[in-house]
Amino acid sequence: MIRRYDYGNPYPSFAAVLDLPALKEAPPFLETETEGGEISFTLSLHNVDALYGLGEAVGPIDRRGRRYQSWNSDEFNHAEDRQSLYGSHNFLIVFRASEPFALFLDDPGRVRWDLGFEDRGRMRITSENGDFSLYVITPEEGTPRKGICADLCRQFRVLTGRSYIPPRWALGYIQSRWGYAGEEDLTAVARAHRERHIPLDGICLDIDYMDGFRDFTLNEKALPDLKGVAGRLLSDGVRVIPIIDAGVKKETGYSVYDEGHEEGYFCKKADGSDFEAAVWPGLSCFPDFFREDASRWFGDKYRVLMDMGVEGFWNDMNEPALFYSPEGLDKAFAEAEELRSGMMSHDSSFILTAAVDGIKNSMDDYRRFYHRIGERTVRHDKVHNLYGALMTHAAAEGMRRAEPDRRHLLFSRSSFAGSHRDGGIWMGDNFSWWSHLALHLRMLPSLNMMGFIYCGADVGGFGADVDEELLIRWIQLGAFTPLFRNHSALGTRLQEVYRFPKWKTMRDAIKVRYSLIPWLYSEMMHAILSDGLLFRPLGFDYPDDPLARAVEDQVMLGRQCMIAPVLAPHVPGRNVYLPEDMLLVRFRTPEDYDTEEIEAGWHYVRLDENEFPLFIRRGTFVILAKSGERTSDLSVEGAATLGWDAEDYVLPLYCDDGITFGAPDGHIVPIRMERDTEQN
Ligand code: GLC
Numbered sequence: 001m002i003r004r005y006d007y008g009n010p011y012p013s014f015a016a017v018l019d020l021p022a023l024k025e026a027p028p029f030l031e032t033e034t035e036g037g038e039i040s041f042t043l044s045l046h047n048v049d050a051l052y053g054l055g056e057a058v059g060p061i062d063r064r065g066r067r068y069q070s071w072n073s074d075e076f077n078h079a080e081d082r083q084s085l086y087g088s089h090n091f092l093i094v095f096r097a098s099e100p101f102a103l104f105l106d107d108p109g110r111v112r113w114d115l116g117f118e119d120r121g122r123m124r125i126t127s128e129n130g131d132f133s134l135y136v137i138t139p140e141e142g143t144p145r146k147g148i149c150a151d152l153c154r155q156f157r158v159l160t161g162r163s164y165i166p167p168r169w170a171l172g173y174i175q176s177r178w179g180y181a182g183e184e185d186l187t188a189v190a191r192a193h194r195e196r197h198i199p200l201d202g203i204c205l206d207i208d209y210m211d212g213f214r215d216f217t218l219n220e221k222a223l224p225d226l227k228g229v230a231g232r233l234l235s236d237g238v239r240v241i242p243i244i245d246a247g248v249k250k251e252t253g254y255s256v257y258d259e260g261h262e263e264g265y266f267c268k269k270a271d272g273s274d275f276e277a278a279v280w281p282g283l284s285c286f287p288d289f290f291r292e293d294a295s296r297w298f299g300d301k302y303r304v305l306m307d308m309g310v311e312g313f314w315n316d317m318n319e320p321a322l323f324y325s326p327e328g329l330d331k332a333f334a335e336a337e338e339l340r341s342g343m344m345s346h347d348s349s350f351i352l353t354a355a356v357d358g359i360k361n362s363m364d365d366y367r368r369f370y371h372r373i374g375e376r377t378v379r380h381d382k383v384h385n386l387y388g389a390l391m392t393h394a395a396a397e398g399m400r401r402a403e404p405d406r407r408h409l410l411f412s413r414s415s416f417a418g419s420h421r422d423g424g425i426w427m428g429d430n431f432s433w434w435s436h437l438a439l440h441l442r443m444l445p446s447l448n449m450m451g452f453i454y455c456g457a458d459v460g461g462f463g464a465d466v467d468e469e470l471l472i473r474w475i476q477l478g479a480f481t482p483l484f485r486n487h488s489a490l491g492t493r494l495q496e497v498y499r500f501p502k503w504k505t506m507r508d509a510i511k512v513r514y515s516l517i518p519w520l521y522s523e524m525m526h527a528i529l530s531d532g533l534l535f536r537p538l539g540f541d542y543p544d545d546p547l548a549r550a551v552e553d554q555v556m557l558g559r560q561c562m563i564a565p566v567l568a569p570h571v572p573g574r575n576v577y578l579p580e581d582m583l584l585v586r587f588r589t590p591e592d593y594d595t596e597e598i599e600a601g602w603h604y605v606r607l608d609e610n611e612f613p614l615f616i617r618r619g620t621f622v623i624l625a626k627s628g629e630r631t632s633d634l635s636v637e638g639a640a641t642l643g644w645d646a647e648d649y650v651l652p653l654y655c656d657d658g659i660t661f662g663a664p665d666g667h668i669v670p671i672r673m674e675r676d677t678e679q680n
Contacts, residue, residue: 001138002159003027007039008131011373014386014393015106015418016133017161027136029099040126041134049096050539050549051115051123052149055089055450056415056427058082060552061442061537063092063115064123070111072385072414074321074361076429076463078436086319086428087415088385089450093152094123095539100139102152104159104417107132108383129382135159149540150532153449157531161421163451164396165528166482167407168658169239170312170454171517172201172631173510175496176241176487181208182222183229190238192498198507199514199629202409203233204314204487205242213281214249216256216301230309237630239311241409244302246318246391247284250276256301260285265294267369267380275369277322286320289390290371290383298391299398306402312409314426315395318388319414324359325368332359388414389422396422405660411483417450424454424483432461432492437474438553438567444481444535445555453527453534456483465493468500469569469609475506476612477565479513480557482524482534505610508589512612515590515627518636522654523558525666529654534558538579547602548579560620560643560651566607573606582615583644590627595642616643621651621673631658641673649673 006022026032030041045051051063058078059066070088078085090105092113105111109129116123137159143151157163175189186203193200209226211217218226230240248256248266260266266274266285274285287298302313324332335355339348366381373383380387392412399408410423419425427443430436440457447455459478460466466474466488475497478484488495497506513520527534536556542548554564554576564576578600587593588610598605598615605613616622621643628634636655649672656666 001140002155003136005134005136007127007134008129010106010131010133011108011378011383013106013133014108014389014416015104015160016135018159020135022133027134034130037130038126038128039130040124042122042124043094045116045121045123046096049094051092051094052537052539053089053092053102053446053449054113055091055446055452056085056087056425056443057089057446058085058439061445062539062549062552065116065120067117068113068115070107070113070385072319072388072416074317074319078428078430078439086388086413087419087425089415089417089446091156091417091450093149093449095149095543100148100152102137102156104135104137104156105132106135106417108386108416109381110384131382145543146541148543150536153533154531156449157451160418160451162531163420163453163528164410164423165407165525165661166409166424166454167311168517168521169201169631170409171482171484171521171524173199173513174202174204174241174483174485175200176204176206176485177495178206178488178490179208180205181219183225184222186229186233186240189496190233190236192496194236194629196498196503196507197629198497198503199510199627200238201631202239202241202312204485205240207243207245207280209242212249213245214251214254214256215244216304217254226305226310227308234309237632239409240309241312241314242305242310243314243316244395245280245316246320246387247277247279247281247286249281250274250283250285257285259297260287260294263293263297265291265297267371269369275325277325277365279317279321279323283326286369287391287394288371289387289394290373290378295390295394295397299394299396300401302395302398303402306399313395315388315392315410315412315423318391318412319361320387322361322365325362325365327368328359328362328365331364332356385416388412389416389419392419392422405662407659407661411454415452420451420453425452426455426483426485426487427457429462429489430457432464432466432470432488434470434568436461437470437477437565440474441477441555441565441567442552445533445537445540448527448533448535453524454482456481456485458487459484460486460488460495462487462489463492466495468502471495471497471500472502472505472509472609473566475509477563479509479516479612480520480563482520484513502609508610509587509612511627512587512590514629514631514634515624516622517631517634518625518639518653518655519622520558521658525654525656526559526652538562538577542579545579547577551577558622560617560622562615562617564605564613564615566612572608573604576603576605576613576615577601578603578615581618583618585614585616585642586611587614590624619644619646620649621646623651623653623671636669641671643673646673
């Protein structure tokens with residue numbers, strides 16, 4: 001059951017698709033306090049309560065014991081103590097022995113979460129705006145404990161809508177790098193993969209494909225003929241996926257700017273002039289996506305590139321990221337001057353650094369501009385966390401208008417609850433660190449709880465130089481995530497798999513992924529269409545097993561499997577906890593793997609560098625298709641079953657054309673175990 005309580009004067013909801021009546025009285029079990037415009041809820045926690053949710057955040061799967069803040073941030077340093085990343089995902093499950101529930105704070109402003117940090121026995125949630133709807137979700141009557149967390153997520157999805165459906169090709173391997181500018185890079189990268197038979201379905205273009213980082217333009221030198229090159233690559237099964245940034249370069253004569261300025265589509269300062277701040281193209285203006293007309297205008301621009309054969313995009317810098325505003329820069333220079341003219345003291349350098357550092361993504365700037373929301377003029381900081389969601393919505397709507405019957409690839413950096421209807425997300429600027437490989441794994445179930453089923457991190461890590469072993473282990477995790485993209489930053493070591501001596505090991509892992517795609521796609525579609533989760537914490541499925549609940553480095557995948565990737569260097573394997581008997585599949589290639597039945601409990605599983613495991617639950621199986629180099633090569637016909645000898649298990653395999661929304665195309669093929677076709 002979902003109950004809604006309104007506080008203050010909530011903004012029109014982006015997240016909720018259900019219009020529930022708001023109840024008058026406050027929820028009885030939450031202690032409510034109001035102070036200086038802020039509203040806080042406090043709840044006592046029992047020793048064994050687990051807290052799941054908050055989507056994209058650094059930290060453990062069970063969120064307890066830490067502090068978080070919902071404040072969409074262009075945060076390139078995902079350090080242990082960071083409280084905010086790019087998305088605000090105010091959904092939290094309080095999983096307890098009696099009366100478990102979930103809550104969702106539909107609040108686009110800053111929210112602080114103390115989940116047992118000050119006091120392990122207490123959680124406290126504070127809305128700084130005090131204008132929001134609070135939804136309290138309780139399990140449907142009769143739900144078994146095993147299904148409670150999934151049921152709470154399902155109801156949250158009923159409230160916020162069905163998840164975005166990507167095209168099937170989006171499950172293919174995608175190669176990306178900040179620095180790819182045009183035809184030469186695209187052709188070389190595609191060729192290098194094809195020559196070595198490394199599967200590939202997409203190449204991302206980063207900001208350098210544009211003319212001076214201007215959205216919806218092309219770098220004429222590097223990419224004179226996008227249509228031609230996109231067509232040639234597509235005929236070989238490779239899609240080109242350009243980036244679009246939120247900021248529009250301020251420059252008279254650049255048509256996107258001229259239109260936006262003349263029509264008044266950009267965010268305004270208090271004096272009515274356009275708000276300006278620098279991002280990649282230099283001083284830029286920011287479309288006011290809260291306005292219907294501005295959103296439509298920007299969304300329709302995607303067509304410029306779609307008409308050249310583009311079928312997918314990634315939206316970036318949409319928190320929005322602000323390098324500096326002219327006002328912020330003046331202030332920093334003034335502070336520096338003041339320091340210079342005064343006496344230098346031991347802390348002058350810190351003050352100077354703070355003044356310079358503070359020009360980036362500054363609160364002063366977020367308070368400097370306004371949005372039109374219907375009849376209201378609202379200062380940006382009050383609704384900050386919605387900006388990226390609305391950019392993605394504009395893009396999704398633009399693509400839907402252009403081609404209503406076709407699925408498009410779209411993933412965004414910034415997001416809010418409800419963005420899962422419009423696209424996927426990637427986890428932003430991680431580093432080539434082992435700890436970020438583990439973070440990637442832990443964030444998967446939390447993002448799924450928000451409905452972001454199509455998600456993944458930059459495989460190999462974005463910042464810093466990757467080493468070969470880390471890249472191998474990362475590819476072995478990416479092989480299971482719907483978005484499987486190798487992306488890295490300008491200036492870092494080149495990270496395409498073919499650059500490394502052991503590229504064959506990586507190729508083989510990618511090939512295993514392709515063999516699994518028919519099954520993985522089916523499980524992803526099942527999660528989307530049933531408002532379920534593809535990745536779940538073990539505690540969801542085994543709520544009464546305290547060991548399963550404590551596991552933070554393994555996750556359930558689909559209805560049949562569990563994954564437990566190797567997350568450390570130089571190890572010959574890893575410890576794995578099995579909450580029930582499972583079949584270990586130790587993959588080397590799609591054709592070369594061994595299987596072993598393992599009993600419930602702790603096990604040390606040996607995994608050489610070229611091996612990675614998939615655990616299949618007793619009595620079930622998955623299918624393994626003949627691998628290919630493009631998703632279009634894959635077929636369910638002739639696929640082998642892989643798993644337990646299970647006469648009474650029928651795998652409901654979801655199949656469709658992978659590109660339209662046509663319901664008649666979507667159908668379930670019941671797959672039974674065929675011992676003869678099983679390999680090995
Ligand atoms: C941001 C993005 C990153 C991209 C870079 C350049 O840092 O998060 O993925 O490569 O900008 O566009």
